[in-house]
Amino acid sequence: MSFLRLLSRNRLALAGLIVMSVVVLLALLTPILPLPDPDVTNTAERFKKPFSERALLGTDHLGRDLASRLMWGTRLSLAVGFAAAVAAATIGAAIGVIAGFYGGRVDNVIMRGVDMLMGFPYILLALAIVAALGPGLLNALIAVAAVNIPFFARNIRGVTVGIAHKEFVDAARLCGMSNARIIITEVVPNVVPVIVIAMSTTIGWMILETAGLSFLGLGSQPPQADLGSMLGEARSALITNPHTSVVPGAMILVIVMAINLLGDGVRDALDPRLKSGALSRPMPTTMVRRTDPVPQPEGDGILSLRNLQTQFHVKDRIYKAVGGVDLSVRPGECLGIIGESGSGKSVTALSIMGLVASPPGVITGGAVHYKGEDLIGAPYETLRHLRGDRVAYIFQDPLATLHPLYTVGAQLIEAIQSHHRTSTSEARARAIELLKSVRIPNAEARVDNYPHEMSGGMRQRVGIAMALANDPEVIIADEPTTALDVTVQAQILALLDDLRRERGLAIIFITHDFGVVAQLCDRVAVMYAGRIVEEGPTDAILNAPAHPYTARLMACVPELGQGRRQLAAIPGLPPVVDKLPAGCAFADRCPKAASACRSGDIDLGPFGPARKIRCIDPEIPVQEATA
Amino acid sequence: MSAALKLTDLSKTFPVGKRLFGAPKAGVKAVQPLSLTVEQGETLGIVGESGCGKSTLARMLVGLLPPTTGQIEIDGAPLDNADPATFGQKIQYVFQDPISSLNPRKTIRQIMDAPLRHLHGMDAKARTARIAEIFAAVNLREEFLDRYPHEFSGGQAQRIGIARALAADARILILDEPVSALDVSVQAQVLNLLADLKQKFGLTYIFISHDLAVVEAVSDRVAVLYFGSVVEVGPADQVFAAPRHPYTRLLADSAPVVGRALAAPEAKETELPDPLNPPEGCAFRARCPRATEVCAGAVPSLEVQSDSVSAACFHPLADTD
Amino acid sequence: MTGYIVKRLISAVPVLLGISVIVFLIMAMIPGDPATAILGSYATPENVEKLNRDLGLDKPLVQRYFIWLGNMLQGDFGRSFSLNRAVLDEVLERFNATLLLAGTSFVICSILGVAAGVVSAARQYGLADKAITFAVLLGISIPSFFLGMMMILIFAVNLRWFPVSGMWPIYGARDLSALISHLTLPAIALAVVATGVIARLSRSAMLEVLRQDFIRTARAKGVHERSVIWRHGLRAAMVSIIPVLGIQAGFVLSGAVYIEMVFQWPGVGRMLVDAILKRDILLVQGGVVFVAACYVLFNIAVDVAQSLLDPRIKA
């Protein structure tokens, strides 16, 4: 159902659907419409112009009624095109599913055959088939279907391989299902949308192809005519009587265009990635739409966030990923941000330099002050000059964040040259120096490696080197070690800590691991549902958490060295940020929740001299805040 | 009473450089010949870094991958046919990614029906009753049965995965990183559920994870895997508290712990060896601070060190180290 | 690199053999008796039998294939009865004309298509994107033969900017400017569809790439947006665009058949259609094998280009 709704929401697809419905309806009704016989020649009435008496669209070189021939031709072309598409899709999909599912030798043999067929420019194969079977509409249909089978087979195979390696297929095996049953109940239902997409986007093309063969005189044979052969017959009179060509040609154009529009609509409606609007390109900076007055800078932080709000506008929903965050970091300080998945840590970090993907991201309020200057809404050039030069990022997955097709050296050089006019040889020397500073052994050789030639730990070192390239003042590290093994993580953390002390860097370090925070950060901010719920010196918070969420979260996490035990879980789930409750977002899971907690917004208030907390009933008395 | 699960010399070599016909060019030894026993009702934790062969081992245990050598015995009876259906009734698997382990186009009921129907041949009525029983055990509401997987959060989906594994009525569950994809607050819920179920149904677990703290918290015994071999195995409270193998020590020292100062426990910037080109002797040699010439000459075998801890090392650590 | 090229060339051998088998088998499916088809239904039985023997049709299939293959490897593609000329000579001459037409079109559609796709992606939902998307839709929906006819009508007949058809003027010098004026209309008509397809796929490849993490990294480094799009984005997108170009080359070559008919271009496509209608089987067979072989070689060049672009493909 939602499929039809999505389709109908797409105006172009709807237009295509309407045109197609009309055409198909007319084609179906052709036999009972009061049309003259399309094949009766009447040489006295040759080449009548359109809109002449008794011949709405005129007549052709044999005096046959063009309107009638057009209807019958359309009927034939549609039928042949659809039949070819269905045949090719069915056979191709069957081959693709089998090759993809069984893999190994079966796959190898089948796909070599398919490659062989794709080694022909398709028309050669079609011509060869028609040459062998002889001209004729049915043979043209067979030829067009046959040359398209490899395309379907390859496409479907690719998708099937992906599905066959999904865990639910393994699960089905463990449930005792046979291969045949797995193909039918697990694989095929997941492949069908792809088949439908492939078919709907190629059916127009198949109609073109069969028309083409007829145009060449290899398809439908006189007196029977499809649109292609009408055009073929009209060619000799092109200059004298263009209408005989324009009529069938325009019809093909209209049909194919309508089918293509419809096919695109079907594809968009069925492809889940497109559903969420994910396939849109992020703009160079995040969109800013602030309505409230912009906060003024305050405090001595080199970088400070005031009431930062970032939302995602997806369709008619608004996700308040960041709902008013205040933070500040001083030179030489390491500030940790900790929180569960989806709490808004990354979005906060990316908002600072306008790197949140937009659309759908929008910064709707607050300010980010870098040395007193507001970066939100700053012109692109200002941001670009600061990015990577004064404020640098280190991201989570080092394989995905490095460009796969450039050497690490080239990427480092680019980082330098984006901000400094230096010769490439100088920049290269600097790149090698940077690699040494992040303790990459044999830096002179490594500089020419591609990212895929390095291990995960190495790549993350490159990521760090890139962040250091222009001696930034602030580094924002978004879970830089989460994708790494513990032993490598320990190396990277030690490296970051050394660098910070050597260079007096301010670091904003995002993580979900209390151990990492404890070891690396001076201060920590705990995030929940897009807001900071507690902030203060790391030791104080970890020793005596004041917010119920912090306390419970810490209790959930097993820690090495405490042996086998029962863990304290937090019941329930974090709220979804498009439906935040009024008042405290943690109230539904908090054992101390009272009615006051749910009535209104709770502020992030001071708690002792150095801490802040967003709770009306802290876990500890304020006197113990500095413990 | 025999062990719940006994592995003898189980190994797996993956061919690389496949050819259309004929033998492959080389092999990667993902799991070296390995022997382990799991007692009835025990939880054996398996830890190791990425690529050390954890998942390969797990998939062999449930019959999704045929082992290259060795055999698997369940309750004393060898299981040598590689048919997942035979395995399915004795040993089940809980997947790492809860969402992708559920077919997006089936309702939860259809998913739950599969093991009952294909492994136990139950009729519709029996199935409904059994599903109700299982869902009660894993704290899921029966109204979920007619929904589709995408409507569930990771934690709920993992409960469904566990429910499916229980439906097969196997005594042994292989839990392959069952909580790594979950948030910490939900992770604890699932771990506690697993502990309850084990009690209630007398299950035996093999719990695979890269998170030392989680493994320590749930396991009776722990096996440490490095480069496809078990390098140390012993009671959970001893393996990390008093490691015998230098690699275990490195792992334990690398885990970030509140209240311990940051230090890189490993001075050398080295990582896992290349599986296509394995080193001679002890695989950990290049990273090992205690390595000597002996280590280059031969591969150490797993030997009992003290108090039921075994380690594969020529120069194991003592309590004083 | 040379190692890779040699490897790919060697791997092309079975493909070429496969292609020859496929063509041979298709031709062997011909119902009835080719000799009768050649000589017409009034031929005497003796003549038919003689021709059958000459063509080697009385031998078993496998043997016939190897004879045919062996002859081909020696450059003997047989003789076209309808043209009374060696097949290879005719094919070579015609293929030159096709190559000129299809090659020009291919260059046009590659450059225009990729550029349009990138601009369209970079300005997603902007005016340029909408205009390009609409043009692309029109381009992929119009039959190239109809487009060619309309172009003749407008630019050759009405405006008289270009000649109506043919490759050379009937009277007058056969120089470059004459060639260009004859080539322009058919090359454009042929390029339109492929341009549309390439633009479309380039656009989606770019959109896919521009969402990747490494694009965000480039922006976080402070790389200028122009570089982000053209250096980081397009380079990565080319990895998926190049195979499309390879496939589209096949489509251009295929579309050339129609365009050659419409513009009376003396290419191999028109030759094949005529040969089919005249049931000149040897000419069809030879033409198909020859062009397919060239296409296979072209695809190897595409693969090599791909491996130059993408270091992850092991050379």
Ligand SMILES: Nc1ncnc2c1ncn2[C@@H]1O[C@H](COP(=O)(O)OP(=O)(O)OP(=O)(O)O)[C@@H](O)[C@H]1O
């Ligand atoms: N491109 C996007 N479109 C829509 N919503 C998004 C997008 N990116 C993030 N969100 C939403 O914003 C919220 C915050 O996400 P964010 O990535 O900041 O979390 P996080 O704390 O970094 O989590 P993790 O620990 O998983 O990295 C989430 O609810 C997420 O669903």
Ligand code: SF4
């Ligand atoms: S404000 Fe109320 S509900 Fe929220 S954490 Fe504090 S006590 Fe719990």
Ligand code: SF4
């Ligand atoms: S055997 Fe040698 S190299 Fe291996 S872990 Fe023991 S001491 Fe280290």
Ligand SMILES: [Mg+2]
């Ligand atoms: Mg994040």
